[in-house]
Amino acid sequence: MKKLLGPLGGMIIGFVLVFWSIASSGPLSAFINAPSWIITFFGSMAAVIMSFPIDELMKVPKVIKEVMIDPADNRIEIVKLFSEFSKKSRLNGILSIESDIQNLENKTLQRGLQMVIDGKEGEIINEQIELEMDLTEERYQIAPLFLNKWGEFAPAFGMIGTLIGLIVMLGELDDPSLIGSGMATALITTFYGTMLANLVFLPLATNISQLISEKMVTYEIIHNGVIAMQEGQNPRDIEEKLKSYLTPKELEEMETSDPISLENLQKQEV
Amino acid sequence: MKKLLGPLGGMIIGFVLVFWSIASSGPLSAFINAPSWIITFFGSMAAVIMSFPIDELMKVPKVIKEVMIDPADNRIEIVKLFSEFSKKSRLNGILSIESDIQNLENKTLQRGLQMVIDGKEGEIINEQIELEMDLTEERYQIAPLFLNKWGEFAPAFGMIGTLIGLIVMLGELDDPSLIGSGMATALITTFYGTMLANLVFLPLATNISQLISEKMVTYEIIHNGVIAMQEGQNPRDIEEKLKSYLTPKELEEMETSDPISLENLQKQEV
């Protein structure tokens, strides 16, 4: 949920500012217009639905959930895990960690270590993890792409709504005194479209892109860790290398936190 | 046909919303104007025709058909096929599958396996499949490119139409009371151009790009499968590897579906 606080907070601040700005200069009612909302929101949604195969669309909520709402962002844990695994493996042989990896939540990590235990060649393990990383990243990309497209279509449909309003108004121009209110109504869809794009879709798309990059660093750690385990590198070297990926803040947090216990690992999910 | 439902549905929803939006605010007749339609639609079509060599244009309907209307999207089948082929080949030798591949619909799959049977070197098979993948992807790209260009030219010709309307109206401005209806007419081409771009061409272009990416994953499976067959890898390893490309949903579907029978394969197309 923590990842959601930033965008949610920003969105609330933004909308409060817009409402305050409207309220301080005129009646809020002038900005509420259901038909304008329908053409802008649902029209752009129709265009977005057209833009993606249905099974791709279905993935969007899952990706958002996985990346933003409920991310298992345990980079520190993963570095600690590799540290423990490599120590135990050096002491008791690689087979000794087999029971420890059964409950790992990250399937790429689990599969990678299983391949090391099974004695697969380094080349094959490397290819398999790279493949899973590529496919994972590709799968994630649908979410920012979807939001970006909606952020492009929303102002376009705002403009379509405004064009409809203008053409109707100009065509019926018997009474020039109505030109003002007609144009005001016509502009509301442009207002909605710009708001949706700049206060909802585009910022969210950027945010999710960033979160995906972060996620991919986690996979990079797993990639490097598994390869280092396969090569039987020194536990201290492995830990040093994987620590390069952590930010100074994470490094600090890592040192102050409790060491991970492989015993607990077998009882609960990471 | 399944791939067509999404974009078709989205387009219908979008147009219904636009019609409803017009109908609820003024006469629909104000938005129907044949000359405006002709300059926007056929004008932008002329520009698109100019933009591509004729034999490239000819390929567009075929690509749309192949990718969107009638895609043989049997990723699950292909993984199963490789599973069966590798088992049979391990049991009875690679020559035993020669008769099974005669009816394969996917020519790259067929040619690739034929090369394995013919005992070509891995390097040569790899190059040939990569070449076919590149040329296939290149051939497909004409469709989204074509639609994107049309989506760019449609608003431009909408603007040309509006400029014509404005220049005529402003030049004849004897009676200021006609300025409204003149401008309304002038704006219709902009409305048409924006609609065509945002509710037809641009969403379709994005959708087809996505479908092409999906198609290329299928080719990637074939690529990997054929190479693995040539290297004589373990049937279980081949299946595991190729399964990485499937989504969780496809994996589920694969497990519940009937196993593929090579006997049937010889009688009918895949």
Added chain:
Amino acid sequence: MKKLLGPLGGMIIGFVLVFWSIASSGPLSAFINAPSWIITFFGSMAAVIMSFPIDELMKVPKVIKEVMIDPADNRIEIVKLFSEFSKKSRLNGILSIESDIQNLENKTLQRGLQMVIDGKEGEIINEQIELEMDLTEERYQIAPLFLNKWGEFAPAFGMIGTLIGLIVMLGELDDPSLIGSGMATALITTFYGTMLANLVFLPLATNISQLISEKMVTYEIIHNGVIAMQEGQNPRDIEEKLKSYLTPKELEEMETSDPISLENLQKQEV
């Protein structure tokens, strides 16, 4: 000339549509304005001249001629040639084709085969052909770049013309009744600029880019063919490989056409 029919046809259709659109709504004379044309067309031309070194500009007509007006697009011939050359070379030794290649129009093909005959190393031949391909593609790129830049500058100078018109009109605004005709005149340059960009320069640029891509496939065939000859590959394998580059239509055409005769080759250009 065949390559020119599409863009020429499209351009004629587009202009006819625009003329018809104007004629059906007002006097054509309102759209003819020599000074507007001069500032838009020649102004943007001046900016394009500024944008490229003079010797680069000089190359544009030659590239357009080479790629669009008079392309020697004999992909089928080239595949046949390699087929014949490889057969003859296998039968009578590589030296036997030396006399056959003297009249080849494509200099890269000729030089490549000459290097094979001279017994140069594969690595050197490969480098040389890749270098020639790179330099050829780079040389071609000036044409679409030039047209794209003109397509960008034309609307900009249309806007400059309109700004001049507006500033003059607004500054002299003694008689408000003249505002209409003044603005009509001011808008004509925008109209010209948009037309030039969307019905001449931008579509031509896209078309030539496509034709260049096609040309580069021909060079790719030559590249692969020469390398295969140098490696002494099997004539049938060479033909199979090079055929991958042909479209289904070209393949059909190839099968129905007469075989190429190396005897004729020595008498006339290919």
Added chain:
Amino acid sequence: MKKLLGPLGGMIIGFVLVFWSIASSGPLSAFINAPSWIITFFGSMAAVIMSFPIDELMKVPKVIKEVMIDPADNRIEIVKLFSEFSKKSRLNGILSIESDIQNLENKTLQRGLQMVIDGKEGEIINEQIELEMDLTEERYQIAPLFLNKWGEFAPAFGMIGTLIGLIVMLGELDDPSLIGSGMATALITTFYGTMLANLVFLPLATNISQLISEKMVTYEIIHNGVIAMQEGQNPRDIEEKLKSYLTPKELEEMETSDPISLENLQKQEV
């Protein structure tokens, strides 16, 4: 602080010009409007906050400080250091420099040399430094990205403010004589948004991107220097190679400046 003078000076000149331009044509008071400022500045800030994970946002001031306000841009020093280190190492063995590197400010330089001293393999040192360079560059990129996004959102919220102003004004249009002042107020947010983007955020973003490129050249020097030390290259060759990265002006400065003393290095930070 030196890096800050350019952008700060430019910004001051720009704002003075704008104020002068306003003051010379009308009352400055017409351009001061707190609500307009709030919606434009804080609205776009809200959208930027939405666009980045909070811990990424936190990094921005630190990156700006590190790159622009307080950069340790001692490229000359670093070349000199490598020159001294390589001489001393050749004379007394690589272990002799261990005490000298304890106070190095640049952690990548220190860790790189430590690895050389520890006798790690070239391949591992190379990978580790490349990894640190990649992660450093990635970490820096948040700053220009953040400023660019703000530079995109500022005009968008300027436009939202103007739309609000227009809709309110047009809706209340009882007295046509107020249309002027209403529109003037509505346009102020557009003015603010354009100013913020073009005189603050976008130029700063470009500047920081340039400074990051410069920083990465410093890392490139460190990368090359450490690798050359590990390979035990000739001190003169190392110095020659690293000098290629310096500009002519830096080279001059280097020759006239005092040689670096490793003795002092141990007492103070570089």
Added chain:
Amino acid sequence: MKKLLGPLGGMIIGFVLVFWSIASSGPLSAFINAPSWIITFFGSMAAVIMSFPIDELMKVPKVIKEVMIDPADNRIEIVKLFSEFSKKSRLNGILSIESDIQNLENKTLQRGLQMVIDGKEGEIINEQIELEMDLTEERYQIAPLFLNKWGEFAPAFGMIGTLIGLIVMLGELDDPSLIGSGMATALITTFYGTMLANLVFLPLATNISQLISEKMVTYEIIHNGVIAMQEGQNPRDIEEKLKSYLTPKELEEMETSDPISLENLQKQEV
């Protein structure tokens, strides 16, 4: 100076056309407005100054001079030089050319050949030249980047000026008859900004980019020539290979021009 004729000529033609266009439709005085010029030109200059570190800005005139005003574009000379050097080196040994290279103007060429004479390894020479090419290209890039940024900021400050003019005019709207002249003045900054961008900065940026590409081909020739010298390739092969980089026109010119004399080289700069 020759490289300057094209852009200078284009700029003069463009400005003459604009002046003629203004003069033929109204008083030139309406387009001359010092404050408008100051805000547009110096305002955008301030933004450009903000966008680059000061020492980067300092490089721009030097790069423009080096690339456009005074380029030593002696591609033909360089090919001839390599031809002579390789002949002499084959005849009298590589050391025999040492005295000939002392006066070479191009420092990369000189340093490259010196390294060959010094008997450095091919790998090291290759790396060093590639490094110098990369750094040279990077150094050149500041010029088009600078001009492009100015070309982006000029219209933005034109718009800022117009917004200031509009807000002042609309706020003081006592006398509606002044609206015309007020708007005319307001639009002048937009006119200036568009002119500066499209008739000065953007075309120059494109031109310099092209000239840089040309320069880099010269470096490519040097790169290839030096490597070929180091490998001791056949003088005729070297000449053949380097000639691939020349255009047909340059090739012709090369054949008709006098051969280069290494004796003269020692007395004067190339």
